[in-house]
Amino acid sequence: MNVLPAQLTALAYLVAAVCFILALKGLSSPASARRGNLIGAGGAVLAVLVAFLSESLQHLGPILVAIAIGSALGVPAARRVAMTQMPQLVALFNGVGGGAAALVAALELTERHGNGAAAAAAGGFTVLVGAVSFSGSCVTFAKLQELMTTRPVTFPGGPVVFGGALLAALALAVGIVVQPAGGVLVLLLVALALVALFVGVLFVLPVGGADVPIVISLLNAFTGLTVAASGYVLGNTLLLVAGTLVGASGTILTRLMAAAMGRSLTSTLFGAFKAGTGAVAGTGEERPVRSGSAEDVAILLGYARKVVIVPGYGLAVAQAQHTLRELAELLEARGVEVLYGIHPVAGRMPGHMNVLLAEANVPYEVLKEMEEVNPELKTADVALVVGANDVVNPAAKSTPGAPIYGMPILEVGEAQQVVFLKRSMRPGFAGIENELLYDPKTMLLFGDAKASLTAVVSAVKTL
Amino acid sequence: MDGITLLTIFVLSVFIGFEVVSKVSTTLHTPLMSGANAIHGVILVGAIVVTGRTTSGLGLVMGLLAVVLATVNMVGGFVVTDRMLEMFKGRQGGRR
Structure with a gap:
């Protein structure tokens, strides 16, 4: 269809462009982010309508079918x-x-x-x-x-x-x-x-x-x-x-x-x-670690005054956000101060962990960014690391040449005790050994994050 | 449109792009990236226009493929961004 005069087309494209600018602006602030995204989507829909109305297009049928196919592929993928x-x-x-x-x-x-x-x-x-x-x-x-x-x-x-x-x-x-x-x-x-x-x-x-x-x-x-x-x-x-x-x-x-x-x-x-070849990659040698049971972890947590939880990708994979929140609430009911330390790149993308914890209805106030939580860790009794590794790896500070060297980390080593909930001794996503796992003040609880947390929750209940 | 006008628009857009995202907290990096990703899905407009003009069979196949890919980018991009931001909703309510 060629029903739209050139001037109106140009104006409509201008409106769409303004929509995109407002969308990016809106997405930069938490309060307006969702509206920003909708404005962007509105601009995109307007632009596509204008494209149909302003050009005399051949193959109109196949194009509409192609758009339907694209939507049928994209929407379920995005939803599910x-x-x-x-x-x-x-x-x-x-x-x-x-x-x-x-x-x-x-x-x-x-x-x-x-x-x-x-x-x-x-x-x-x-x-x-x-x-x-x-x-x-x-x-x-x-x-x-x-x-x-x-x-x-x-x-x-x-x-x-x-x-x-x-x-x-x-x-x-x-x-x-x-x-x-x-x-x-x-x-x-x-x-x-x-x-x-x-x-x-x-x-x-x-x-x-x-x-x-x-x-x-x-x-x-x-x-x-x-x-x-x-x-x-x-x-x-x-x-x-x-x-x-x-x-x-x-x-x-x-x-x-x-x-x-x-x-x-x-x-x-x-x-x-x-x-070249990452010299600090896992050497595979056997070294002693201190592993504990869910009850040991429950006692550590239940009698602490201040606990800092450091969630990572392992938590997300195990879909353990909700169980983690339950544990945090139990501890708070016992009078324990619970904070979450969120590394900017916890998860797989910056801000990914915030999305996952928001999904589990963890209140915003207890999510602390790295700069805020590092001083808190010095006075914490227990740092509970759930499925995170690279973001607490001291190699980032101590081992020049490590792939993550120079990345700011959450200094969980500063806490009195460190508890790692881990699947195995396998290194994290960056593939670097974590010295902290072998530290005498570190306790490891092996297993899927959700199973481990569930066991800890029931152990805390019986304290 | 002549080259200089397009160049002017390009340069001004660069500055706007720099300006609008210069102060964003790490919390929003992922949704912002995803939203920007959806916006470049507007290449769908270009895909529709070139497909509508093409006269060859091969051109039609290429054009329709571009339309499908661009639609996935645009529609999927906005939907997934909205899903991400939906999760911030309760939290924002609690904040006020």
Whole structure:
């Protein structure tokens, strides 16, 4: 349908762009976050309606069917995914967005020649970065889903292969800018897409598990930029503005995340290239640890004055948030002061743990951020670490060269006693041994976090 | 639209993007990333436009694939962000 005059179309796109700005603004503050997201969704729906009304489109039926299929895939995935698996879903959504942008730009370049060298350059950029974002996101998905190792994957000559592939991709992109005839252009685009997919895989493989969230955020910014570039190719201001907004805010967000983890972006991305084989990785030697029963843990907790709970990903996997809250309430009823120490990257993404605990109705006031809780730990009788490892690993302070070195940690070692609820002695997501487990003041209770907590809850009840 | 106008829009948008998220607490990093992720799903507009113009069979297949992928990104992105933020609701109520 071509019912909307050009001016009205431009105005409607402007309204949508403003919606996106308000959405990002709203999402930056807890009170307005949900409304912000709805405003963004409204802007997106408006933009799609305008696209239908302003262009004389062929293939209207198939397009509507494709949208229905996309919704049928996306909505149930978003609705049903367990909150623990949300980071990989976001990675996947980001990847398909990058793939879509690459397809759009490739199609536009092959079907409408003579848009000028600038448009060809923007199109080449979109295909390159969109494909990198797609394959990179797929690898991050595989890492988070633990379909593959979460350790940095390096191989001899890796940096050389990466550099070579990147140069090849850039050369192909230059080839596209000089605008060869139709058949050659298609070949170049296909080759560029394939090389870029390979670059994306090589880009993410060397990144260690703990740093994956930063990479998701970076790839998110990449996809934003590809959308902006495809907006340039199509001459569509809305795509340009929306993509640029995401690209810019995504870059800032990536830097904020890296700062929260005490990492520089370059060491995150290329650390594994330099560090080589992580010398501090688990040596597998047998050393004595002090393990206790649920009753031992219950006695420690029940007669403490102040307990700081440090939840981690293991808690989320075991779906033990609710049992943990029950334990905390029992302890409070006994007059124990209970606080939660939340590391900025507890879970799999910054802020992930806050989402999970909010789901279990843990009151906001007792969730303490790292800077607040570290002084509290000095006066705590017991630090109860539930399914966390890397965020309390003193190697981050004491072992230069450890993959997490320099990351601020929750200093649970400062508490009088430390209790770890762990599945096994297996190291955490970053794959580093934790010295604190062997400390004489540490007690370990092995088992699934939910089973262990349930046992501790009933033991506390009988005290 | 000419290149300079588009460049102007691009540069101004960069500054707005930097500005709107410069002060955000770690609590909201995940929802903000997810929301931004949904916003770039607006590539759906581009996918619809190029698919509607294409004349070749291969172009149609590529275009429709782009439409499907972009819809997954956009619709799924907003839904999952809303689900995340829903969990903050009770907490915000308790805070006031």
